[in-house]
Amino acid sequence: MTVVLPAVPSGIVEEIAAFGRFAAARGWVPATAGNFSCRIDERFAAVTRSGIDKGAIGPDDIAVVAIGDSVPGGTSAETPLHLARYRTDPAIGAIFHVHTVASTVLSRLDEAAGAVCTDGFEMHKAIGLRTHASLVEIPVFANDQDTERLAAAVEMRLGRDAPVPGFLLAGHGLYAWGATAAEARRHVEALEFLLACHLEERRLR
Numbered sequence: 083m084t085v086v087l088p089a090v091p092s093g094i095v096e097e098i099a100a101f102g103r104f105a106a107a108r109g110w111v112p113a114t115a116g117n118f119s120c121r122i123d124e125r126f127a128a129v130t131r132s133g134i135d136k137g138a139i140g141p142d143d144i145a146v147v148a149i150g151d152s153v154p155g156g157t158s159a160e161t162p163l164h165l166a167r168y169r170t171d172p173a174i175g176a177i178f179h180v181h182t183v184a185s186t187v188l189s190r191l192d193e194a195a196g197a198v199c200t201d202g203f204e205m206h207k208a209i210g211l212r213t214h215a216s217l218v219e220i221p222v223f224a225n226d227q228d229t230e231r232l233a234a235a236v237e238m239r240l241g242r243d244a245p246v247p248g249f250l251l252a253g254h255g256l257y258a259w260g261a262t263a264a265e266a267r268r269h270v271e272a273l274e275f276l277l278a279c280h281l282e283e284r285r286l287r
């Protein structure tokens with residue numbers, strides 16, 4: 083049976099494009115790196131195509147993908163990681179992935195430990211904790227070019243109620259999500275801020 087794909091709603095195009103401009107302006111998506119998606123409904127998601135300039139995303143740069151289906155050609159190679167998150171947690175409405183310096187460096191340093199840990203930051207409150215007096219473990223996964231296998235490893239560890247709205251791929255970058263594009267952006271910003279502070283502290287120590 084052929085699945086008829088819906089068009090990408092213009093509001094979703096603008097939400098993804100706006101995050102792309104935001105991330106590009108901060109140097110978080112160098113050399114066409116990164117990928118972004120938004121859930122359209124329970125069956126479909128809109129995902130950025132591969133190799134596009136994330137600072138200048140237009141309607142043709144975004145593909146509609148069935149969440150429960152295999153990944154069509156032309157979409158980002160990391161699309162399986164997005165679809166697996168949407169399948170596991172129905173509350174997720176948007177997922178943004180960036181290649182920042184702090185996430186790339188720290189995920190390498192703490193790959194063996196399996197997590198980057200931060201403690202005592204006021205910014206913890208932006209990812210759902212009630213107080214700065216808390217410990218946050220941002221999970222780290224070994225990078226893998228087989229992104230279906232990588233997605234399975236991520237879902238096995240995170241499950242439906244991930245303690246932190248994001249994870250790291252070693253030597254690669256940061257994934258974060260939220261119920262809406264605005265919340266996903268806030269979580270990317272908060273996690274990136276925590277990682278940047280943590281990296282700075284380790285350099286000074």
Ligand SMILES: [Zn+2]
Pocket residue numbers: 115116117160179181254255
């Ligand atoms: Zn990537």
